[in-house]
Amino acid sequence: MCVDSCSSTSSPLPTGPSSPDRSTFSTVDYVVFVLLLVFSLAIGLYHACRGWGRHTVGQLLLADRKMGCLPVALSLLATFQSAVAILGVPSEIYRFGTQYWFLGCSYILGLLIPAHIFIPIFYRLHLTSAYEYLELRFNKAVRVCGTVTFIFQMVIYMGVVLYAPSLALNAVTGFDLWMSVLTLGIVCTIYTALGGLKAVIWTDVFQTLVMFLGQLAVIIVGSAKVGGLGCVWKLASECDRISGIELDPDPFVRHTFWTLAFGGVFMMLSLYGVNQAQVQRYLSSRTEKAAILSCYAVFPCQQVALCMGSLIGLVMFAYYMQFPMSPQQQQAAPDQFVLYFVMDLLKGLPGLPGLFVACLFSGSLSTISSAFNSLATVTMEDLIRPWFPEVSEVRATMLSRVLAFSYGLICLGMAYISSHLGPVLQAAISIFGMVGGPLLGLFCLGMFFPCANPTGAIVGLLSGLLMAFWIGVGSIVTNMGSSRPPLPSNVTSSSLSYNLTTFSTTALMHTTSRPRPVGLQRLYSLSYMWYSAHNSTTVILVGLAVSLLTGGMRGRTLDPRTIYPVWPRLLALLPVSWQKKLHCKSCTQEDLSLDNSIFPEKMSNGTLRDMDEKEAPVPEGPLAPQGNSPTFILQETSL
Template sequence: MRFTTVDYIIFALLLILSSAIGLYYALSGGKQRTTQEFLLANRSMGFIPVSLSLLATFQSAVAILGVPSEIYRFGTEYWFLGCSYILGLLIPAYIFIPVFYRLRLTSTYEYLELRFSKIVRICGTVTFIFQMVIYMGVVLYAPALAFNAVTGFSLWGVVLTMGLVCTLYTTLGGLKAVIWTDVIQTLVMFAGQLAVIIVGTAKVGGIQDVWSIALENNKISGINFNPDPFVRHSIWSLGIGGIFLMLSLYGVNQAQVQRYLSSRTEKEAILSCYAVFPCQQLVLGLGCLTGLVMFAYYQKNEIQNPEMIAVPDQMVLYFVMDILQDFPGLPGLFVACLFSGALSTISSAFNSLATVTMEDLIKPYYPGLTESRATLLSKGLALTYGLLCLGMAYISSLMGSVLQAALSIFGIVGGPLLGIFCLGFFFPFTNSIGAVTGLLAGLVMAFWIGISSFVDRMAAGASSSPVLNVTSAPDVGNLTTTVLTTLLTSTMAPKGPTGMKRFHALSYMWYSAHNSTTVVIVGIIVSLLTGPMKGRDVDPRTVYLVLPKLLFFLPERYKEKLRFGVPHVAEDNPNLIVEEKSCNGFLNGNVKGSEKDDMEESAIGFSRTDGGHSYVVQETSL
């Protein structure tokens, strides 16, 4: 099973087109001469390309290979993850996106400094960089390894080609190039998956045969209402645990937030989040259908080389090469689809890492940096992270089984990061000490569970030699959660685990929820013990007071207490505080005449409405 000339041409066209888009944006428009253009596309993008880019960022190669493999072996229960998409996308659209967009951020972690302090911002940034650097090598090496196994391509030739092409168009074209290549790559992904489904279904005998074979072999799963958190998949772990996974991806992850911030308006940013919902459902459905078609095909046809699919991630590529060998060009289309997923994820990683490094770790300490030098440095950072990605891919190749432990550890970083943002958004009395302590507690808990779970499974494998199952990635693919779902799980779990070992068996779908909850609980307790933050010291633009909204039926005086003293924000312009802080307390209403002039002279940081009557006064010098 080898590529034909037509397959090589189709695959090469994808790489050439991606590079051409980067070159185009390097030579047109503003020519990537400012950091705003390079990192945020001059905040000029429409919601359609942004939404497709949001989808492509986490529809990685691991997902394209993993979801069908999951369905092939365990049935369609995984499909219920789609239930989590509703709240997992509505909450970012209503809460996270408006706050981030109105604050005019570049890095998500700027929010942590506005809400807490600089040390919290740095902790968040360093955690994110650690997460992404590990992931970059993995997402590049894993599909290249599977591709090499079934097509005979040179492994390191594929790794170098992908890494260099991706680095080229990201460094030259900035975020605009990343978003528009994501659009092209998304379309290629859909085309590749559809080609496999159509041809595979025809070879099985039709969609009815696919369904009946799956039904006869118990691959069509019912709803599992078992509330046990140690059960691998249930409606609760997929539906509720999945919400936390989605929030860590589409709510607070830098790669996604950066796309929201590149939108022309706040409305377009929110629309892009809405538009992702049907796309995600479609992608999940295509992945599940591919798995069912693959299962039905091999029920009717013998697997010629069983050793080729010993590793689950190779199953899909083997199936593709098997059924499409009589259709020159279609194998190349699917491989282009596979590597589109990898390219879109890696390019997003390069760009987001360059952004947080520049905005959080360089600019604050070099305020005199000129715009031209900052832009050049941003491009240098993107290039550096691209080369680092190749190095991480090499390290991944040396890790062997330890790679799975690295994947597990990386995947659970998203939960603590979500937790620290939830502390800032929903609990206005929490302080920076509570935030840092909560983040550290969440990371410790996450690493403890992940490593212990891995060690326990390795011990079980050594004693009973069970068949290992690499859990597939969710269709949202990666940065935080792709790896979460590639955790090693055994089809023969240790019998009757007790004590702490029982806790190690927690379903991977609960990891993000568990770790983010740990951050919130520890952060609240430590904040209360060390002196809660006073409402008047909190920038009201950085919090979302959920309790007054949920308990809307309470009398006004009780709802006011639930604000914890946070000043009100004007309904028509959320950037403006309507209760200004002065030396005499709060002044309700508009400020006019000489009072306005006096306050203007004494205020530190304020803004006015278009009419010039209302002021935002954060502090005064009186």
């Protein structure tokens, strides 16, 4: 029966579950969970055994560039939709209302820009690692800096993303902590190391379906128990959990429409534009068109995933307005809310708790396996092959497998270290979000500003990283001692909340009862959704300033394929009469002709069409042609 108002739910109904004991798995639940691991491992072993002995580095790292649009799209989504997101988006909605739902607005530009700017440049350069671009645009030192930054980001985060869901599961169900950590780590390591990217993508497809099924089961059963989705929405509206559009432009407010819809664009660009795990999937597509379509296909899938997570949060709110929580649930951390709710809700329905746990671990498997594969790729292509170009194909293939396996072991070690970090665990998770912004700024500096040079790129990246850790860590440390904000219903918990889309955890901003901070304290209260925008902007501004002070690109060679012609594209939108008034018509035509040379025509076999040698001399050094990717040189004479 639908509750008429919030006040009428102050006395919980006696028919609700109230057992304080931890829930346990039935035999059917264990069977469902084990089947997930068996099928994931089987898919990986199938692709490993298929053509064993004939695998090349291209097949392991890029699936031989023959993947279709739909599996790539689902793999992109699976990498984005981690176990942390499955646990935390409902918790965010349950505690603070549906304001977070407006993040979906950022998906539009967050996917259109990668589809029409980043993917064409990366794909037509015929890259394997996204950081190869940095050498083509700047030099080898910038490439190494970008690669090391990415490895640091992923290694720390992978240990946390492996440990945190297992810890939550252990606290709620009694599922053995280290058994689940080892199981996840070993299964991921085996099928990623042996099967390569093709195995990772196809297991991601299977795991995405499991994630959707698990969340759908919770929504159906939960809404049925509280009177239907209509009742859920009505109760949430009566209790002010349905948020309107908050147009406050203050960047220090945690969640507003501008913060989520526009600050979220930069976060999406750092994930879908320049992150190696995602770029590698674009590059595995059989054609550039398939890569772009896969980016478009992610949009509706992301919207569905966000809607399902938000609905689970609303159903959970309606459920606990009618039924009491156990003492353990009242003291639970935010990342455990959903698991307690699911075990409470699905008790007595054999198989469904196991399905949701399989859904949770599918998110971990997909994220971790993607990280292993991308780490092996950047290590092989950016740190080994440039220094040892004579490595044979057979040895390179074996070394790629060894690298993926080694990163799996490192991940297990980081999970063990995470178990001893205590409060620093949340700071470690937020590193993922803090590093993404500076890397985005580095790529944007190279693509959109032809005058940027290697010195400016390195100084800009270091400045962005310093700014990111200064504000990010300062915010966490400052807010750890803050008072706990009020929670809905009868819940009392810690003041930390997972931000799941950026794979980071941040301290909640001050409540209305706290005085407005000033000085540095004010800077530390910057909304985490603006971190990527702030840090990437820092890289660009510092990089441009240093580049101009050090002479820009004067005397250096510039590969025009690494530049996106922003200025001529903008001028092309103006009427011809305006272009004449601005005295820029001839410049525009010249730049547009250069734009055509940036992306040479593709041959039917998917390789780049070589230009006549008279059109562009073949360079030497770090800009020398790699494989089927010819290089065309533009000599800049002035800034």
